[in-house]
Amino acid sequence: MHPATPPTAGMPAVPVHRTPVPRRRLFRGLIAAAVALPLAFGTAACGDDESSSDPNAPVTIEFFWWGGESRAKATEEALKLYTSKHPNVTITPTWQAFDGYYDKLATISAGGNAPDIFQIDDNNLTDYASRRVTLDLTDLVKDGKIDLSKHHAELTKYGQVDGKQVAIASGENTPAIVYDKTKLAELGVSEPQEGWSYQQYFDWAAQVTQKGGGKYWGTMDISSDYKALWLWLRTQGKEFYNGKQLGFTEADLVTWFKLWQEARTKGATPPADIVHEAVTGSVSTQLVVTGKAAVSFMWSNQLSELQKATKNELAMLPYPGDVKGQWPRASLYWAGSRTTEHPEVVADIINFLVNDPEAAKILGTDRGLPANLDVRETLEADISDNSMKATFAFENGLASKFGAAPPVPPKGHNGLRNKLRDIAESVTYGKATPEAAAKQFFAEASAALA
Template sequence: MHPATSPTAGVPAGRNHRTPLSRRRFVRGLAVVALAAPLALGAAGCGDDKGSGDPDAPVTIQFFWWGGEARAKATEEALKLYTSKHPNVTITPTWQAFDGYYDKLATISAGGNAPDIFQIDDNGLGEYAGRKVTLDLTDLVKAGKIDLSKHHPELTKYGQVDGKQIAVASGENTPAMIYDKTRLAALGVDAPQEGWSYQQFVDWAAQVTRKGGGKYWGTMDPSSDYKALWLWLRTQGKEFYNGKQLGFTEADLVSWFKLWQDARTKGATPPADIVHEAVTGSVATQLVVTGKAAISFMWSNQLSELQKATKNDLAMLPYPGDVKGQWPRASLYWAASRTTKHREVVADVINFLVNDPEAAKILGTDRGLPANLDVRKTLEAGITDPSMKATFDFENGLAPKFGAAPPVPPKGHSGLRNKLRDIAESVTYGKATPEAAAKQFFAEASAALA
């Protein structure tokens, strides 16, 4: 799962969700190729702006992101609002679907010509910072050019690499277990509770399966889901990473695999083929949507999309264990190019996108809940969708309980997530023991993180 992962419009932020491209979206997506041309010339269009010391001098900046048509429309509308207030600034927007986005960004940035502002997630932030593609925003934040005073401090911290503010969260979300209230009520089973241990949760899920007569299971098996493993590790005072190395041991991973192996033995989770249906993280295949299990391990801002896909009432709660294992995660970030000619304009645009109430109203929650807590309250006041309101309540309720944010993942994380998924599934299918699977994962992690 994850997403993170990343979303197209209409699909909550933080997921690696792929959708078929319409002809119009395909054509718009191809437009990204054109972005490389001016940037390959040393961003001549940006560098040639006259009167760089004059705040009213013409300025042109490149702006690059991924997403679907709804996200593109909202983003372009927000950018037009900015330029209407700053007529000397021209913003050249370019977008595409998630597939190929990082390939294109890597190609463009290889020549030192990354877009002035670009969208990124925590899968790529550490890598691009390490390659010195991103602009260090620390001084701009300290000078108040980007105001993060109304953002959760741990959300701000989750945009830092080696103590430097490398990116600013465009929105916030956190992992959440989505459960089927309607089906549980029909089975006569009480809803799961916040703060349960994993063992309590597995025992509860096994009870749901028994009540379901063997054709409905208590929970999805999240053993292949990196975020589930990460939060489980944090309940034990450990992290997924320690710098550029794994922050846990092979024995820890064996214990994780055995936890879910035992859950399968108890009947708490479905057979491997049914589990496999949902491992991609697609909303449409989640077991609370397909009616095969009472629990799906997702992200908090996905409740609304999941609710649209089922007639049953859904609700959510934190993952098992100490809630302090969770932290306010940046669903996506805004980052800037180290080679931009217009640092202060770039900072002002980012500041506008994350702090302006009018911009927040236009952008909505596609990239997660607004990072600015005051702006979030303003946006929340106009929410009518009950499941979206529940998302606001959930995220706001967790705010005082959140633990400290970890460092962003290092280079190689994205590929390692996929390796975990594949290796964990080998255990689910009974093709490998927990010990053999853990050994394989650690061997491949050494290469991936090298």
Template sequence: MHPATPPTASAPAGRTYRTPLPRRRLLRGLLAVAVAAPLVAGAAACGGDDPATDPNAPVKLSVFWWGGEARAKLTEEALALYTKKHPNVTFEKTWQANQGYFDKLATLTAGGNPPDLFQIDDNFLAEYAARNTTLDLTSYQSSGKLDTAKFPKSLWQYGVVDGKLAGLAAGENTQGLVYNKSLLAKHGLPEPTTGMSWEEHIAWAEQVAKTAKVPGTQDPSADYKAFWVWLRQQGKDLYSGSELGFTAEDVTRWFDLWKGARDRGATPTPDVIHEGNVTDISKQLVVTGKAATSWVWVNQMPELKKNSKDELGVVAYPGDPSAQWARASMYWSVFRGSKHKDVAVDVINFLMNDPEAVKLLGTDRGLPSNQDLRRVVSDDTSDPAMKQSIAVEAELAQKFGESPQVPIKGHSKVRSELVKAAENAQYGRATPAEAAAQFVEACKSAIA
């Protein structure tokens, strides 16, 4: 789920987990990892990976994750449950709030004291995997020691980097168009539907604006999620190997689409669009009443609902829904040089597939990856918004296509540059074509 960030002593101030680590510091840290990892791995090989002679020998695993106090409590309880079932395994647990997490992870890995098991997201998975920091989990998956049989295929595939399974999804998410059902019902307006085209969505939003006097849709031209889905529907992608998967002409078409929507009054004004771009999930325009729809992640529905008195609905993004995929909300990865790889992998398998552990963790890290156990969690919860999120994910899962490749180095910068370029077009500081050209050049620099 959308992680909380309480002000705690364990959470150093600074960037959020979505903010890229300063380039020089990241490269320095990861270069050290690249040099040290083979030495650590070699030492592990000499000493043996998991005591083969005595399966009951004491094992202590270090585990590192980000999140708020609620996540920490749930995670600690789940790890305690593992120890209860495997008394020889104990854990050295470290967690902190989002800010500074990846600074700390880089420091730990570069300093020769990496955690055996750690949480990571798609902003950094490819970078850590490319430097052999993460263990390839493929052999564990193929042997059944890491059971993904009940996972959506595109969910576990979204952890594959250069043919290696670098991380396993701790939870599932996908893109969702959330709309105000109460507003539409009040004015006798139809609800949006999965499968409507982008042009149909904009025409619908224009009708809402004229009838309800509320802009029908937030302008998502700055939203990388929407742009990514739209690209896939055009036969393109956000990335292709180590390069961009799109051209300036593609971006121009995207910006032109939303200029037309703004000109028709289907979206808010640029100042309000900007507000939607920069505010957190609790203040999205569909919640504040400044637009009838917002472009979010499906698992954010419960948090949206907490901040609105209206009934909310959610459908897929416009266009062919097979362009969407089961996205990993975050991953669990194992350090390649861990002396206890087998046990660390077994812990991941336990957190994903043990019914008691999954019910305990609930949806804190997204909807459970195991679809059978997801239904158990749905039956167990009394939160109607969570039931709705799980039901929508289950429906969309039947329409999901193949997952894209995990984002490459520079992805965070690409996201921020899209916001900058889109807002230049929204405010009229540049034409769509000019803003698109500037965006592509900035992206090329970011991923170089």
């Protein structure tokens, strides 16, 4: 491995200017009612300061994200570390729960007053980039203001829209099947294997169900999960999207629905009502946690959280099929505002958050494993939690097997993945045939992607 990327504190100072007071007041006013109490720190800049070419002139950066209190605390501490090294910079962080976050961000952005730095995911990145909300980071990366040399190239690519680097991965994760080692041993069933086809996987899951005596099933039914369909399509040489259109056919979707229909016929999956309990993706409702099935389909960085919710030992594997169907996914991104007064300061803060070893220790793995591979190795050395060690080993082991990253989903993806969930469930419940469900999905996709 290469030596760890050094902290950014030693970077040469650049001329910066004070963010205008009206812009900050507008941002604070819009978010105050719906957002948890802002966490502010650092030396406050005087509101009447004139713009200055002094590299030490005070700068204020608005910083917005969603998450729980633990994420808020860690993020605040990391940003406080940055301001301790850059005393002229004041960062005003504001956060809230996920519900309503994008509504608030859309309201703020509509007036051209997006926060200087904000958190975003791949479901919304193209939408914000196409509306010219995000700052184009391409030249800042090219000039070394944001160093991505230690990041997986496909992870970096997955932050690009129309050839522009519009966001930087705050962390990396990958879809994974999480299975119950303890229960499988009790039932006398061997563990699943990497590289199995779906047919092999369903045969194995049906065996688990048989051993479970009608009260325990082999696998969660993920026919309604867009990421599972996407990875399956990639093993068929196709993508979920081709530009702003679907990248697969109605016949492909019929095949996918029938694949899972066959799994139900074999008894590999639970009844529809039990499947429905887990489709939201909440850790507490996953079938490996509730003790109703041997396998749940989750994200790799969720193994530790799942393990805390059960006494049984859990383990992890890639999804069935060719592993090259998977790619390093950005768990979340940092993006900058196109209207920021301080693009180089924004770049320097993002660079610090994704590359500084001290910041990585503070932030941990809440937003996925560190994107910087050298920093990841440093953080891994201090990990004592066995399930988290397994997550690092799993993600690192896939690094050389990943396929090429596809383009980030187009505008409209958020709504479309919800439509897939609802339509697929109609097949699960036996209310629609695979053919009718696929036809409905394609009819609604045209409107969702328009």
